[in-house]
Amino acid sequence: MTTPTPAHTPYHHERFHAILAVANASTLARRLQNSLIRNQALKKSDASPVTIADFAVQALIVSRLHRDFPDDYFIAEETTGALREDDQLLEAVAQALDMPVADVLHAIDLCGHPGGDGARTWILDPIDGTRGFIAMRQYCIALGFIEGGAARVGVLGCPNLDDGEGQAGCLFHAEEGKGTWQMSEKQVDSLVLGAELKGKQCVVATVTDPREAVFSESVESAHSSHELSARVAEFLQVRAAPVRMDSQAKYGCMARGDVSIFLRFPRGGYVENVWDSAPATIVVEEAGGKVTDGRGRPLNFGLGRKMDNDDGIVATNGLMHDKVIEAVQKAMAEEAHV
Numbered sequence: 577m578t579t580p581t582p583a584h585t586p587y588h589h590e591r592f593h594a595i596l597a598v599a600n601a602s603t604l605a606r607r608l609q610n611s612l613i614r615n616q617a618l619k620k621s622d623a624s625p626v627t628i629a630d631f632a633v634q635a636l637i638v639s640r641l642h643r644d645f646p647d648d649y650f651i652a653e654e655t656t657g658a659l660r661e662d663d664q665l666l667e668a669v670a671q672a673l674d675m676p677v678a679d680v681l682h683a684i685d686l687c688g689h690p691g692g693d694g695a696r697t698w699i700l701d702p703i704d705g706t707r708g709f710i711a712m713r714q715y716c717i718a719l720g721f722i723e724g725g726a727a728r729v730g731v732l733g734c735p736n737l738d739d740g741e742g743q744a745g746c747l748f749h750a751e752e753g754k755g756t757w758q759m760s761e762k763q764v765d766s767l768v769l770g771a772e773l774k775g776k777q778c779v780v781a782t783v784t785d786p787r788e789a790v791f792s793e794s795v796e797s798a799h800s801s802h803e804l805s806a807r808v809a810e811f812l813q814v815r816a817a818p819v820r821m822d823s824q825a826k827y828g829c830m831a832r833g834d835v836s837i838f839l840r841f842p843r844g845g846y847v848e849n850v851w852d853s854a855p856a857t858i859v860v861e862e863a864g865g866k867v868t869d870g871r872g873r874p875l876n877f878g879l880g881r882k883m884d885n886d887d888g889i890v891a892t893n894g895l896m897h898d899k900v901i902e903a904v905q906k907a908m909a910e911e912a913h914v
């Protein structure tokens with residue numbers, strides 16, 4: 577008689593398959609980034625660059641997870657619209673994956689779930705930080721799993737981020753109540769279903785004085801107002817220059833203590849997508865940090881594909897959170913009066 581595989585934690589199976597899928601996709605993304613020719617980038621309707629990698633990573637991860645969890649739903653950034661209008665692009669994606677075009681389209685078409693229903697749902701940003709990807713900077717494969725509207729698992733694959741041992745290729749994984757861990761992509765090969773899923777435990781920085789904090793923000797000032805965050809940093813008397821980095825890799829850096837304040841202030845009424853924060857939030861919170869909107873309210877991933885946060889997003893090591901929120905509100909009130 578075979579002994580049933582012990583699941584060490586409530587979401588062990590989801591976390592195990594998520595780690596494997598993201599690691600696999602990280603290898604694919606690295607290969608595609610290395611062969612990226614600038615003119616392979618095209619413009620989406622919102623003018624952000626999309627590459628073959630966005631579609632290929634989404635199709636790869638979703639087809640794997642759909643096989644492992646056939647009843648689950650998917651919310652992911654890309655749709656098949658651009659692929660159906662461009663045979664060459666579709667062919668390039670299928671070729672990168674060695675997957676029939678019909679399977680590529682099927683996997684991506686699974687990702688239109690509206691959400692907001694509490695169901696078991698995977699949330700994916702296949703290449704978060706596409707601009708970083710194109711410019712050979714940081715980017716992130718961000719995968720989350722929600723059930724009952726709350727994030728249960730988060731995995732961030734950061735192919736260009738130092739794994740802490742001098743090698744590029746770092747992966748963060750977190751499960752509700754079970755901590756956040758980082759591992760090199762190579763370590764993923766030794767994971768076994770049913771055995772503990774660990775690596776090196778991530779713990780946020782212990783700094784309590786904002787003057788000693790390291791704060792981070794987006795590279796792109798179009799995604800987050802650098803002026804407003806500079807004003808917040810001024811109020812807090814933060815001494816160090818901001819660390820600017822693309823993608824949710826920033827939250828991985830916060831989980832492991834490299835940075836201790838993260839500020840995001842989109843401009844012009846931009847409404848955040850759930851895939852830009854759900855995977856990363858659990859990674860920070862399970863490492864002891866806190867992620868809220870600019871008013872200090874928890875982020876809500878149970879509303880659907882979009883979020884309803886007010887005044888941006890603030891992440892900290894938790895210890896400085898109230899002080900940072902206070903400074904954010906002060907800077908915003910000041911901005912409203914100029």
Ligand code: AMP
Nearest residue numbers: 704705794796798799822823842846852
């Ligand atoms: P980052 O790398 O931190 O700049 O964030 C990248 C993410 O910003 C992308 O994946 C988009 O989902 C999101 N984004 C795109 N356009 C905007 C915008 N106008 N304002 C704020 N965020 C945006």
Ligand code: MG
Nearest residue numbers: 701704705852
């Ligand atoms: Mg994104």
